[in-house]
Amino acid sequence: MVEFFKQRIRRIRYLTSFVSVALMVISLIALGVNGLNMGLDFTGGMVTEVSVDANVTHDQLVDTLEPALGEFTNVTHSDQEGRWLIRYPIPAEGQQIVDLTKVLSPISHHIEVVSNSMVGSQVGQDLVDQGGLALLISMLSILGYLCFRFEWRLASGSLVALLHDVVLVLGFFAATQMEFNLTVFAAVLAILGYSLNDSIIIADRIRELLLAKQSTPIEEINDQSVIATFSRTMVTSGTTLMTVSALWIMGGSALQGFAIAMFIGILSGTWSSISIGTVLPEWFKLEPKHYLPVEVDDAP
Structure with a gap:
């Protein structure tokens, strides 16, 4: 060689x-x-931390959330078991805000929205x-x-x-x-x-x-x-x-x-x-x- x-x-x-x-x-x-x-870091978007059942996997969350929140939804594990950070685009004007509790109910019995914040476009x-x-x-x-x-x-x-x-x-x-x-x-x-x-x-x-x-x-x-x-x-x-x-x-x-x-x-x-x-x-x-x-x- x-x-x-x-x-x-x-x-x-x-x-x-x-x-x-x-x-x-x-x-x-x-x-x-x-x-x-x-990404949302530059364009702005919503950041929501949720607590779900410990047996819920990353793939399950992505497959459930993407149809409701869009293809740019990003899911990462938080610092505690069963807690996840969900990043997704801000709903367009006239669009209804998605209720994550209802969206996640098919895959988890316990669902709690721990925090919810918005990164503005500015x-x-x-x-x-x-x-x-x-x-x-x-x-x-x-x-x-x-x-x-x-x-x-x-x-x-x-x-x-x-x-x-x-x-x-x-x-x-x-x-x-x-x-x-x-x-x-x-x-x-x-x-x-x-x-x-x-x-x-x-x-x-x-x-x-x-x-x-x-x-x-x-x-x-x-x-x-x-x-x-x-x-x-x-x-x-x-x-x-x-x-x-x-x-x-x-x-x-x-x-x-x-x-x-x-x-x-x-x-x-x-x-x-x-x-x-x-x-x-x-x-x-x-x-x-x-x-x-x-x-x-x-x-x-």
Whole structure:
């Protein structure tokens, strides 16, 4: 496997870069056509905590509540046995408010509405604004860090790789119309940090080899850098994917969106740091002279 990778590394880098561009275009089209299916955290909705019989399962609640409350109903277990949090859209004007006691009566003998609250649309809009601001500040901070640490030709690869990973995750949620809520947004911010770490490892190696092998073409420098960091990348990504997979399988519906976003982000972050992170500096003609000290003329 390793020998196969070494022999075809340049072809793999170029091929994955074209795949990345194609996926970005598809994701942007999906975002433009479908948009994101914003969850109740952003659009507003009702949050009701109910107490039912201890033997009532999550699937029973979902199957019973969705026909009455709509497909965007979300059910999560509370901190006590038999207590559940139900999130569902605010009834439209003129629609009758659903009586949860009647809806749940076929599957439970004991039903008690513990609390009932409403998240208004204004609060949801504030969350959208704050989330967008958080994402913008994160990207600007990363941009500043990359400009400080690397020459712009090398930094551009890491920055575009970050944008690629975020666009792919957003495009997936737009294409599938899965609910985009606060937990998914938290995953997007986590992906930024994870992808940046991968890109910096490879970029550091490229910079070292540029100075150590100044007569070597940049294409070969990039090949050697990817090969040198390949085992570290596979171990890191593999163990993280195992953890996220366990979270996906065992975390239930409440963490499903978070786990899926992280899974996609880790995969795309791994290949984008190899493809985009190395191919873009080649297109911008990165050379060893860009990292050599500037000679100062001592002549009077």
